[in-house]
Amino acid sequence: MFFSIIIPLYNRPEEIRELLQSLLRQSYKDFEVIVVEDGSTVPAKTIVEGFKEDLDIHYFEKKNEGQGFARNYGFERAHGAYFIVFDSDILVPEDYLAIVKESIDEEGWDAFGGPDAAHDSFSTIQKAISYSMTSPFTTGGIRGNKNHVGQFHPRSFNMGISRNVWESTGGYKLSRRSEDIEFSIRMINSGFKVGLISEAFVYHKRRTSLNQFFKQIYNFGKGRIDIAQIYPSELKAVHALPAVFTLGVLGLFILNIVDLLLFNDVVLLHYLVWLGDLFLFSFVVLLLWHSTMVTKSFRVGLFSVVTAFIQLMAYGFGFMRNYIDRVLLRKDTSV
Structure with a gap:
């Protein structure tokens, strides 16, 4: 055998x-x-x-x-x-x-x-999730990629x-x-x-479903902190990027509201908001274009934008939540 x-x-x-x-x-x-x-x-x-x-x-x-x-x-x-x-x-x-x-x-x-891939028989959401989990704009394309950085796990x-x-x-x-x-x-x-x-x-x-996907990736983010508690050297700056992205999206949302409440009168604030909105819009367009080309489906491309944001922000929230609990508050949240 x-x-x-x-x-x-x-x-x-x-x-x-x-x-x-x-x-x-x-x-x-x-x-x-x-x-x-x-x-x-x-x-x-x-x-x-x-x-x-x-x-x-x-x-x-x-x-x-x-x-x-x-x-x-x-x-x-x-x-x-x-x-x-x-x-x-x-x-x-x-x-x-x-x-x-x-x-x-x-x-x-x-x-x-x-590596993993999406079968032709999979649903639109499953194909979109597969794209976001392997995209160079979300995971860096490191999952199952010959050109992955560092030791393959x-x-x-x-x-x-x-x-x-x-x-x-x-x-x-x-x-x-x-x-x-x-x-x-x-x-x-x-x-x-x-x-x-x-x-x-x-x-x-x-x-x-998108709800199940959010919960899974949220736990992935929490899990990275769990690993760091066992192997501190395994926590790299790249692992914090989804948290940075999440804070950036939330911060930009708040700044847009403040800018509207001030009637765009604060020039520096308005300029920063404009730059942030342009960056986020460009990111969405890039995701849509790349996913559509890879999956050969505009519909999957649209859903891929949603799943990519869910992936990055769910991981970011899980990462930050467990960092606060395990590193700052010294709680044992391991499973």
């Missing part, structure tokens, strides 16, 4: 059906699938067992402890030389495992990650580790919120060879 695919699951039975259907089409066949139901109230046991004749699949149920510990539970029961971690909301291209196997043979990875929607990494590190130490970043940092600090397989992408559905 070369690959063990570990999938934590929480109340997403229909998603796991689509993921398993995509695994049926893999050109490389030497793998097992381990589904760990993490205390779901809407279990997927019947759906998973429906694939037993076509996949080497194993279904386990445990109490809810979060995705990090659910993955550890799967690692403990895996038989493969390499463990691949997927989120339940992805689809896997048919040559994924073949690409990963070839890269491992050539590069000797101890751990790896791959695999993310657990599409991530693999060798059995040796699991046995040496003990797996995830955090169960929720930035658990994958902490694990990646610990693997790298332990001297393992960790890298990006840029061709090993998956189709990532992500959140299906």
Whole structure:
């Protein structure tokens, strides 16, 4: 057995059906699938067992402890030389495992990650979220990009580790919120060879509503401060940019109101407001143009402007909130 695919699951039975259907089409066949139901109230046991004749699949149920510990539970029961971690909301291209196997043979990875993309079947919002999560104007294009700055940190929607990494590190130490970043940092600090397989992408559905997306990214922002509490050197100036952007947008909104109340009589204030509005308008136009070109859809481009602002500001709010709580007020808000 070369690959063990570990999938934590929480109340997403229909998603796991689509993921398993995509695994049926893999050109490389030497793998097992381990589904760990993490205390779901809407279990997927019947759906998973429906694939037993076509996949080497194993279904386990445990109490809810979060995705990090659910993955550890799967690692403990895996038989493969390499463990691949997927989120339940992805689809896997048919040559994924073949690409990963070839890269491992050539590069000797101890751990790896791959990028994500939007499938043609995804909704407009899902495509817009996918764009904003990979855009050079929001994340710097660093997620799954060959030209990423600094050491690549695999993310657990599409991530693999060798059995040796699991046995040496003990797996995830955090169960929720930035658990994958902490694990990646610990693997790298332990001297393992960790890298990006840029061709090993998956189709990532992500959140299906703007409200869910805001909550997810808000927790990402909070999680960055959690990581900094464990590894202070991992907090970089670039991580604060969404907070700076958020404060800038809010400040510009307030200045516009003040400028209107003063009837544009304060020349310096009016000039500053004009410059700020011009910058923000230019940013919106750039996002709209770039997303439309990348996704080949003006409609997706329009929604991408919304999702980009949600992403930057949700991360900024989460980052600032947890910085105040954990750094300034010394509260323990970790999960």
